[in-house]
Amino acid sequence: MTTEATLPATSASPTARQVWTRTRGIALALVLLLAGAVAIALLRSDARHGELDPRSADPGGSRAVAELLADRGVDTRVVTTLDEAAAATGEDTTLLVAVPDLLTRSQQKRLHKAFADSGNRTVLVAPGSPSVERLAPGVTAAPATSLDAALAPDCSLPAARRAGTAETGGRRYTTTHLGADACYPSQRLATLLRLPADQGNGDTVVLGAPAILLNDRLDEQGNASLALQLLGSRPHLVWYLPSLSDASATADDERGFFDLLPSGWLWGTFQLFFAAALAAMWRARRLGPLVPEKLPVAIRASETAEGRARLYRKADARDRAADALRSTTRTRLAPLVGVPVTQAQTPEALLPALSSHLHGDGQDLHALLFGPPPSDDAALVALADRLDALEREVRRP
Template sequence: MTAARTSATSISATPRHLWTRTRGLLLAFALLITAGVALAAMHSNSPHGSLDPRSPDQNGSRAVAQLLKSQGVSTRVVTTLDEATADAGPDTTLLVTLPDLLTEKQQHQLRTATAGSDGRTVLIAPGPPSLDVLAPGVRAEPSVSVKPRDPACAQPAATRAGRADTGGVRYSTDGHTAQGCYLADGLPTLLRTTARGQSDTVLLGAPDILFNHRLDEEGNASLALQLLGTRPHLVWYLPSLGDVSATDGGQRSFFALIPPGWRWATLQLALAAVLAAIWRARRLGPLVTEQLPVAIRASEATEGRARLYGKAKARDRAAEALRSATRARLAPLLGMPAAAAHSAELLVPAVSARLPDAGHDPHSLLFGPTPADDAALVRLADELDALEREVRTS
C-alpha cells in the first residue's frame, strides 16, 4: 500500500518565504530598539533634565548655579509647591521653570505666597494658562525665534548685560505698570512687573540664557546673574505632575498637560504613516515582465494561476485563456497562419471541414460565451481537449 503524501505547491508558505516577507519589518523593529537603547545610554549619565541646576547637559543650568554660588547666592532645588512657597521671603528669588504646568489652584497658592513676600519671582516662558493668575494684566502674544537682541530699555539689569539671546513668548499689557526689554516686533520678550513693596515678577519669554551651552554667548551670563542674583537665596522650582498639590482640586484639560510640541510630533507621526503606506502600497500601472530568478514547474504555475482565477471568480478570463491556447494550437494543425487563430470566420470553417461529423459546435467551443459556473468551466476545458484530440487524429 502506498502512503499518501501531500506535496507543497508554489503558493504554500515556507520558512524562506516568511523570512523574505518579514525581514524588512524585523529590520525596522531592530533599528527602533537599537535607537532607543542608544538614546537611553546617551542620557544615562545625566539623571536631571532641562533647566535643572544640577544637570551638566547642554540644556541643563548647572553653570548658572555655579556662577551664582561664586557670587554668594545659595541655590535650592525644589519639586513641590509646598517647598517653594515655604521658602518664599524678602531675601529669596523664586524661579519657576514651567509655570504653565501648574494647576489653577497651585497658581493661586503660589501667587498668595509671593505677593506679600517682597521677594522676586521669575517665570520662564509663561503662557495664557498661567498669566491670568501669576501676572494679572499681562497677555501672551505669538512667539518669535530666539536670537541676539539689544535691551532697548532702561532696566539696569538689561543695560548692563547688553545684547542677549532672547525671544520666545512676547508680552503686552493694558496700562499695567511694567518695564519691557529685548523687543521683538515692538513687544518685549522680557517683562518686569512690580507689586506693593519691593516684590516684583520677571517674565522671561525663553529659557535660552540659562542653558549651559549658551551661557558664554553674548550677555547671557550677565543677564542671568542679575535676574536671579538680586537676593541671597534662590529657590529653583521644577514643577512636576507627581506633586500631591497638582491632583488636589485643580482641573486641567488633557491637552494642557501634554508637553509643548505634541502637535508637531503628531504631525510627524502622521506623515511617517502616510509615507509607510505609500511605500507598502501596490504599484499602479501596467505590469512589467521580468525574468524569473528560478525555474518554476509548469504544474505549479498552472495551479497558482488557477487559484488566482478562482479566488477572483474570473471565469471569463479563465475561459478565454483556455480557448485562446486551444485556438493557437489548432491553427498550425489546420495549416493556417498564427493570425488566423483568433478569427472565427477563418478558424471555425476549417475545423468544421476537418471534422464534418463531430458532435461539437466549433464556434461555441472556441468563441462562445462565458461559462455560467465553475462546473461549466470544467466541461468547457474537457470539450476543448476532446476537440483538439479529434483534430490531431483526423
C-alpha cells in the first residue's frame, strides 16, 4: 500500500507585498520629485507675482514709483498687448517696456517700427541680446554683473548726475551711437544708455537692471530720483507688461524650432551623451569574452513547468502545449512496451506495441498520441488526463 505525496503548489508570480517591497523606493522617489516640482512652481509663481507691475504693492512690484509720478502730474497707463502699446505712442508719452525679452522677434520689430516715428521716449528694462539689437539698433548687450550693484553715474547726463549713485548694476551695454550717454559703468561698460533723438524720433533709454523701479529698492541710494527723472519727463507714461497670451505673439512669428531652445542646448546635449557613455562603461562589468558562472540557486522543476505553462497560456499556444504533453508521454511509454526510444515518435512502431499490450482500439490510441491539437483549454485538460490515465494503465502490473 502506497501513499502519494502531494507537493505544495508553487507560483512564479510575485505577491502584492513583494511588488510593493520592490517598487516602494521608486514610488517614494517619484512622489518626492513631484512634490519638489510643485513646490518650486509655487515659489516661482509667488516670486513673479506682480513683478514690475505699477499696480502691485509687492516687494517686486512698482506701485511706489507710479504713485510718486502721479504726485508730479504724470498719469500711468498699464497695457498688456502690443496693439495697445503701439496705439498709445505719442510725442508727450513715455513708453516703458518691462520685460522686452518676452516679446517675439516679430513683436520686437513691430514695436520698434511703431515708436521709431512717434517722437516719444522709450525705456527698455534689462533687455538681453538679441532683443536690444532689434529694439535699439546699434546697441549690443554684454554679460550681466551683480543685479544689486550700486554704481556711480560717471557721465554727463543731467538725470544721472542729479540722482548720483544708483542700483543699475545688471546687464551691460555698448553702442555705436556717437552722441549716446553711457552712464553707470561696470567694468568699463555702461549699465544705462541714453540714445539721443534723431530727426524727430524720440530718445531711447536702455536700463541694465529693474532695481530702481521696485518697491523694496526705491528708497535705496538715488534710485527714486533716477526713476522719476527717466519716467517723468513727459506727462503720460505707458507701462507695457508683455504677456504670453498676447495674440500678436503667434502672428507671423519667424522663430524656428532651434530658436525656441535655450542657449547652450547643443553643449548640454553633448554632456548628457558623454555622461550616458561613461555610465554604460561603468555598468559593463567586463570588456572581455563572457565567462560561464554557476547559478547561485537551483530552480525547482515544478516552478519551471509552471512558468512554461503560464507562457503557453499567455500566448494561447495550446498546440505547442499538447505536442509537449504527447511527446513526453510517447517517450516514457516506449521503453515500457519494448520499443526503442529513438522510434517513440513514430506511430508505425509505437501504436502496434501499445495495442498488443493494452488490447485496445488502435484508432483511439492514434487520436490520443498523434491527433490534432485541442480546440480549447478544457480539451487540453482532458487530453492531459487521458494521457496520464494511459500511462498509469501501461505501468499497471
